[in-house]
Every structure is written in structure tokens, then in C-alpha cells.
Amino acid sequence: MRIVAGHSSVSELDSHVGYWLRTVSNHVSHAFQRKVEDSGVTVAEWVVLRLLHGSEPVNPSQLAERMGMTRGAVSKLVERLVRKQLVERLASRDDRRFQTVGLTADGRKLVPVLARLADRNDHEFFGQLSAADRRKLVAQLRQIARFHGWQNSPVD
Template sequence: MTEHLGYWMRLVSNHVSFAFARRLEGMDVTVAEWVMLRELYATGPLAPNRLAGRMGMTRGAISKLADRLVAKALVTRSDDPKDGRAHSLALSEAGALLVPELARLADENDAAAFGCLTPDERAQIDRILKKVAAAQGLKGSPLT
């Protein structure tokens, strides 16, 4: 088993992901919520179906995430004036202020996990993983 590359990738991935989830607990945000906040921070307001496509999630999953973030006052819902059935999601002021702090935690998590690597080694791993992801047609955000 330990001769498989997938074993080592999963071992490291789990460690990095769980460490980040623990860091986020103190901010009352889950990893999935962080991904949505980061996406809205980068794009501005989006319709839920567009956000679902960008994140590689179902519209139902996006709706549940949005409900939680609206309840936490980090995201707002706005009705589309042209289509009463449609709406968009956007960061609230509190959400926009929180994203840079969460990004700092993500950077700290990466530094803690990968600080043992040289910049060249990090660049190689980054390039290789992106190549594998592209070859497999992987898109969206890794949430599980």
C-alpha cells in the first residue's frame, strides 16, 4: 500500500485539510464555507447556479452553504430585478472583511505543512499536481 503515490497524497492531503479545518473552527467557518467566501470575494455577486458551476457543487449544496452564511451575516441574497425568481449571492461587509483573515490562516496552514520544502520543490509539486488535475479533467473546489 505505501508504495502507491495515492497513499502518500491522501496522507498529506488529509493532514493539511484537517489542520486547516481546525484553524477555521476558531473563526466559526467550515472549509466549504471558506471556499464559497473566497469565490465570492474573487468574483463579486453571483447567481447560485453560476457559483455551483465554479465550485463544482450542486445548486442544492450551494443553497445550504448560502443559508448558513446568510445566517452568520457573511453573505447576502439579493433578488434579481429583471427576474423575480432569480437572486444573487454576495459577500456582506462582514464577509468581505473576514476573507483576508481566513486567507492568512490558509497561508499559515500551507507554510506549516510545506515549510520543509524549498521554493523549487514547492514549484515542482504545484506544477505536477496541476498537470495531473488537468489530465483528469478535475475542476471545482476540493471540499471532501
């Protein structure tokens, strides 16, 4: 900031990268939220389903670590998905206290449907960019996230 004749110079709101990231993020996220909620799940539930897709059942602490959430928060998500019959808890044969979480048949069927919604949402908002520009944008955003050590899954 520089001082000019007793007045401070104040940057324009829309001169900040964060302003534009938030503007785009809000629109993209809200549109996707509406789309997945029409399918009966929240964005956070979609992230859990997608992480479980194509993998062996995992324990809730592994999910919590991958999502950057507390085990309690992930347990609540899992419980909601169990009630919706999209995931199931599986007890270990050796230790009944040890549980893993895996997709049910309905969950396995829903993930590709939701993935197509995510793909369409991306295309709706970023389809005007060339494939090279999209790759470059994703690479730059990943670089920023890595620099700051951010590993949380965006769920809100």
C-alpha cells in the same frame, strides 16, 4: 503483479503515490479544518467566501459550477452563510426570482483573516520545501487534475 512459486507478489502499501498523497492531504486538510472552524466557518463555506471575494455578486448556479457541486448543495452553503451574516442574497430589479449572492461587510472582513490561516497552514506543512519545489509540486498536481478533468473545489 507477478507470480513467484505459487505466491503472488503484493506491492508495499507505502510504495503507492496515492498512499502518500492521502497521508499528506489528511493532515493538511484536518489542520486547516480546525483552524477555519475556530473562526466560525467550515472549509466549504470558506471556499464560497473566497470565490465571492473580489468579484461582483454571482448567481448560485455559477458558484455550483465553479465548485463542482450541485446547486442544491451550494444553496445550503449559501443559506448557512446568510444566517451567519457573511453573504447576502440580492434580488434582480428586473426579475425578483433571479438572485445573486455577494459578500456582506463582515464577509469581506473575514476573507483576508481566513486567507492568512490558509497561508499559515500551507507554510506549516510545506514550508520546508524550497519555493521552486513548491511550484513544481503544485504544477504536477494541477497537471494530474487537468488530465483527469477534475475541477471540483476540495471541500471535505
